[in-house]
Amino acid sequence: MNLTTVIWNESNLCIVIEDFVYDVCFEQMSEQQFKQSLSTLYEAFQHFYSAQLHYAESIQYFIQCKYWIDHFLNGQPISCILNFNTLQVSILCCVLYQYQNEYWKEQVCFIQQEQQNRISLYQYLTKLMTHYSELLFVRVDLGYLKEQQVDIGIENVQQHMSILRNRIANQDGCFMGLRGYAWALEQGGDKGYHCHLLLIYDPSKRQNDWYLADQVWQMWNSITGNIGVHFNCNTTEHKQRFIRNDRLGVGPIRCSHPQEVSNALNAAMYLVNPEKYAQHLRAKLPYMRSFGTGQFEVHWRRGVAQTLQLCGF
Incomplete structure (x- = not known):
């Protein structure tokens, strides 16, 4: 990647900084390469750094380096980084070398958290599919236009997600008839910040799964000020790919059919995958969550006690 031609935003900058710190710790890098990359990233980070955010370990060591x-x-110009002497470079490298042990710890923590989230989601969906005879599964991915990501930081994402979750909880508009839901927030190199959303409807109230996913995007676009993008997992074309292999896990799911239940669970587990470390959030607000589900034990569900007993809870 040519760092001098990149249009920076908070998301891609944090990813590149993490890659840079990793390369310093685990790969070969010349002193000149180090200074050139450091100069570019230092200058870009000046525009996006916020003391209010909690950063991943790699970014925290870069901040110490900063x-x-x-x-x-x-007080000298940033270009003077290119003239740092060998001692100054050695000091900066020593600061970043401390990340070597933290890298593995951070990966282990991520895997453990994703495994816990996986268990939580599995149990939640099992309760729903034990309780109801049929459900309508809708999957939609939500993000931001690439050319607008320069203006999108994690604080904007949190604000947009809060509005979205509030409308889900209140079953506003396209969320009317929901039986349950789950969401996961991630960060990708090209996609930037994005959300994987699983919506589970009452099929006696909602039928057209493609239309519902499209309406969710329309709401997301309104929330973000017309800079939202989406991927609809319930289109006919997308579903056909899975129907051919008997792996379709979205659309109408008959909860008495083991294969359909298994497919739905497998499709839902994409939200919480321990192998997707590359998409973990590098910056968060205090107490910010990156995954959540609805609640099963709510007052309007009848027969909850019997369902919990059947599930072994």
Whole structure:
């Protein structure tokens, strides 16, 4: 990647910084490469850094490095990073080398958290599919126009997600007739910040799954100020790919049919995949969650006790 031609946004900058810190710790890099990359990333980070955010370990070590750079520059132009001497470079590298042990710890923590989320989602969906005879599964991915991502930080994402979750909880508009839901927030190199959303409807109230996913996008686009994008997993074309292999896990699901239940569970597990470390969030607001589900034990569901007993809870 040519760092000098990148149009930076908070998401891609944090990913590139993480890759840079990893390369310093685990790969070969010349002193000149180090200074050139550091100069570019330091300058870009000046525009996006926020003391209010909690950053991933790699970014935190880069921030420590930034403080040393501030000290070395002492008011000089950023271009002077290219003139740092060997001792200054060694100090900066030593700061970043501390990430070596943290890298593995962070991966283990991510895997453990995703495995816990996986168990939580599996149990939640099992309760729903034990309780109801039929459900309508809708999957839609929500994100932002690439050319607008320069203006989207994690604080904007949190605001948009809060509005979306509130409308889901209140069953506003296209969310009327929901039996349950789950969501997962991720960060990708090209996609930027994006949300995987699973919506589970009462099929006696809602039938057209493609239309519902499209309406969810329309609402998301309204929430984001017309800069939203989406991927509809319930289109005929997309579903045909899975029908051919008897793996379709969206659309109408008959809960008495083991294969349909298994397919639905497998499709839902994409939201919580321990192998997707590359898409973990590098920046969060305090107490911010990246995954959640609805509640099963709510007052309007009859026979909850019997369902819990059948599920072994």
